[in-house]
Every structure is written in C-alpha cells, then in structure tokens.
Amino acid sequence: MIVSAKTNALGFAPAHDVAVPYLERSREYYLAMGYPKPYEWAHQAEVAFTPLEKPLNRTSITVITTAAPITPGKGEQGANAAMNPAAAFEKVYSAPSKDAPVLGISHLHYDRGHTDAADNGAFMPLAALQAAAAAGRIGALSPRFHGVPTRYSHRQTLRRDGPELLARLREDGAEAAILIAI
C-alpha cells in the first residue's frame, strides 16, 4: 500500500482536511483588521422547506447569484482581478440566461490564492443547466437569471431583495431556484 505524506498508515486524512472553518477565520481576520467586533452572520433557528411540486423534467429552474456582469469602466473585473469594490452592485438585477453576459466576482472575497474566476462555469451553472434542459433532465432553464447584492445588510436582504426576487421569479414562471453562494 502506498501511503502519501498526507495520510497515516491506515490511509486516514490529516486533521485539517475538513471543511474550512470560515466562521472562525473571518471572525479572527476582521478583528485583526481593526474592526471593534466580529461580523454577525445571520443565524436561523427554523428553516423553511417547500417540496418540489412536479417532476424536475417539467420544472422551470432559475439561478440567483452574487456575481456581477463585467461592465466597462469599472476597472479590472475578470480573471485574477484584485478586490474591486467598484464592481459591486446595489440592487437586484436580471439578465438573459441564454447568451448571458460574462460575469465577474472581483467585488467578492473568494480564494484568490487558489482559483482565478476565469471560468464562469465554476460559479455559474448556466451552461450545465442548458445541457440538462437539452437532455430533458429539467423542464426548462428560466429565461432570466438574477443577481442579488451582498452588502451585508440582513434587513435589506429580507425586506427588499427577497420580495423583489420573488416577484421576478413569478413573472418568469420560475418554479425552483439554484442559489450560488460564491
């Protein structure tokens, strides 16, 4: 049996090969940056649940993302771009799912040390959904996908963005949604 440097004699993984502890990391990171208190993540004791009403091959599906269409005049936003606050958006937007705009995530904290945001498919499953629709796996890819801002206001997310997204989904006849947490 070949034992790599990263496993023990029984082939078990090292202790740090677990889900990255982002809550703890971000708490310590922002305190080290000089913030007087850590960011408070939303924490819900009860989680809503709606079963799928119809078979998936008769269901129209949309995608909701925090990525932004790459827009001229807003600085570097594509692959390997540094953190770019100017690329952030403030309101819910919608864009066509077919021939979708190229998206960037330069306004978000992603792992720039280990990925580069060059391939939209790694954070936006529109191509995979189109293939699933063509194969009859899903009923349809909804005509529009939607962007939701991430400015860390829970109140705004719940009271403004949620109702706005729901209205747009209903307008499009979207019956289920895939939400992408970058």
Next chain:
Amino acid sequence: MSLIANYLEANGIPTVVMGCAKDIVEYTGAPRFLYCDFPLGCPAGRPGDTASQQAALELALRLLESAPAPRTTVQLPERWHDDPDWKLDFFNVPNMSEAEFEQARKEELAWRKPPPKTV
C-alpha cells in the same frame, strides 16, 4: 444566500444553495445545500472542467427532487487536491506574512466604509 433561500421557500419556491463555505451556509440555515469542498469561488464545480460542473449540478438537482427535510446537505465527492494544505491559506491570519496582511488591510479599507479603527 440562505436568507434568500428561506424567503423563497416560505413563499412556495423550492431552492438549493450551491456553496463552498459549509459552516457559514449551515449556520445561516439552508433548506437544501450542495457543499462543494473547493476554494471559495468554485461553488459550481472545478474551473475548466465541464464534467465536474455537470456532476455538481446533477447533485444539486437531485437535492431539489429528493431532500426529505430542511437543512439537507450533500457533499460533492470530488476533491480539489490530494494535498489538503490549500485549506490552511484563506483568511488565516497566523499564516499571513506581514506584507500579505498589509495588502489585505489596504483592500479592506477600500471596501468598507467607514474604515475600521486602527488598533
């Protein structure tokens, strides 16, 4: 995203969250969650790898179809790398050099308003 997922579910729209930050998504509370154990920025599969992205989507679709209750998490079985040391890097202050920390702080100042107090 979990807040939006809850809002939509409470209004009759089934959802599935795709993400890489397992602890954050589960702490917030998602109805259905496909956990991708990849670096932040790759919640829908490996960059440049259509098969990986289609496999991630397929698991997300199966969650939509068959999750029995809220807070159902499924993990994409694919590993980012045999060597798990990449997990030690992101936002890990004790592992940052002084130059890395200063660069991060500079970016943070540009992003946040008002700027944090210096300690």
